[in-house]
Amino acid sequence: MLAKRRTLSLAKRGFDFEIFMWLFVRLSALAMYLFALIGLVGALIMGARTQVNFADLMRWTFMPDSNHVLMNTTLNNIANLDVWVTLFWKIMGSLFVTFAAAHGLHGLLSVVEDYLKNSAVRRFLRYFVLVLTVVGIAIAIYVVWTK
Amino acid sequence: MEVTLKIFRYNPETDKKPSYKSYKLDANEMDRVLDLLEKVKGYQDGTLSFRRSCAHGICGSDAMRINGMNRLACKTLIRDVGTRVTVEPILGLPVLKDLIVDMEPFFDNFRSVKPWFITADPEPEKERYQSPEARARFDDTTKCILCACCTTSCPSFWGSEKYVGPAAIVAAHRFIFDDRDQAAAERLQILNEATGVHRCHTIFNCTMACPREIQITKAIGEVKMAISTGILD
Known part of the structure; x- marks a missing residue:
């Protein structure tokens, strides 16, 4: 006889900020590996192997912002500047910085939740980290889109 | 063999802060830390306080930090921890007296x-x-x-x-x-x-x-x- 599968619906077991962030931290880590891979492969397709130095290629890989390869003109010799500043790379850069900042600052939030006993200070820092995350991401996206 | 037992001591009624006291004992390598604590309490210092009950690793009363690791005193043999043994109460719970914490x-x-x-x-x-x-x-x-x-x-x-x-x-x-x-x-x-x-x-x-x-x-x-x-x- 087959045993009946025991499952609980989302409504029954609850879905709140804690479990959302627990899932987000794990999935965002995987997503950032994917973004880095896309950045690296994309850069190589755009001619980075012969036109960009290794340090700038790594900067681009982990944050595909055109400043990372265009500013260092003495070391880089980019043939076509336009392909590095497209809508696709701006969206990729925005996603990367959003995931990275939310992922990293949630780590800070975990330290606050783990080690601070005073509930008033904990609540203040919880909101402080939240504001820091939103403001940080907003500034980064502004930089990515205003060049 | 001679074993030195360094034990965390604290009596809130008489002590301002905790201290450590060392006891030298004759022991066998197959003795358990609990046996040595019993020896200290029975023959050297009756004021020592610790919890114990079944002494067979079932009741869970005698959890303590032995050489920095949480263990049951009744399941820890001297041969596994050496001849210089530090015994302290488990961390994170208020100490009531010596090795006894508020559970x-x-x-x-x-x-x-x-x-x-x-x-x-x-x-x-x-x-x-x-x-x-x-x-x-x-x-x-x-x-x-x-x-x-x-x-x-x-x-x-x-x-x-x-x-x-x-x-x-x-x-x-x-x-x-x-x-x-x-x-x-x-x-x-x-x-x-x-x-x-x-x-x-x-x-x-x-x-x-x-x-x-x-x-x-x-x-x-x-x-x-x-x-x-x-x-x-």
Whole structure:
């Protein structure tokens, strides 16, 4: 006889900020590996192997912002500047910085939740980290889109 | 062989702060730390206080920090810890006297996850049958003796005693994965709060400390997965 599968619906077991962030931290880590891979492969397709130095290629890989390869003109010799500043790379850069900042600052939030006993200070820092995350991401996206 | 036992001493009625006192004893390498504590109390210093009951690793009374690791004194042989042994109370709970800590915060957390069988089904005539496979699902977590070795080895618990701790999650696991129980959702909601499983960062101290060799971190991981997916098999 087959045993009946025991499952609980989302409504029954609850879905709140804690479990959302627990899932987000794990999935965002995987997503950032994917973004880095896309950045690296994309850069190589755009001619980075012969036109960009290794340090700038790594900067681009982990944050595909055109400043990372265009500013260092003495070391880089980019043939076509336009392909590095497209809508696709701006969206990729925005996603990367959003995931990275939310992922990293949630780590800070975990330290606050783990080690601070005073509930008033904990609540203040919880909101402080939240504001820091939103403001940080907003500034980064502004930089990515205003060049 | 001669063994030096360095013991944490604190009497809140007479001492301003804790101190350590050393005792030299004749011992056999097969003696347990508990035997030596009994010798100190019986022959050298009757004021020494510690908990013990069955002395066979079942009751969980004599959990203490031995050479920096949480262990049961009745299961720790001198040959495994050497001839210079430091004995201290478990961390994260208020010390009442010497090696005795106040276990109430620990038991408050334990009770918070409802570690008892809950069902709305009518009582059967004989018993609630369960297949061997269904019983095996939570076999590991039935072995807990509530000694608190795991919870008091956890840095998250040292940081905040509001964290339910590994022992409470183990107790919850035992019922969440029991197919006869019907309160899994309730327990998962409790463990999904900020003071629940999300304070566990898989440090594995609990697994290393458990004298019953329960795979505690694995059990906590299974509870996290149950919260995420809702699958209880």
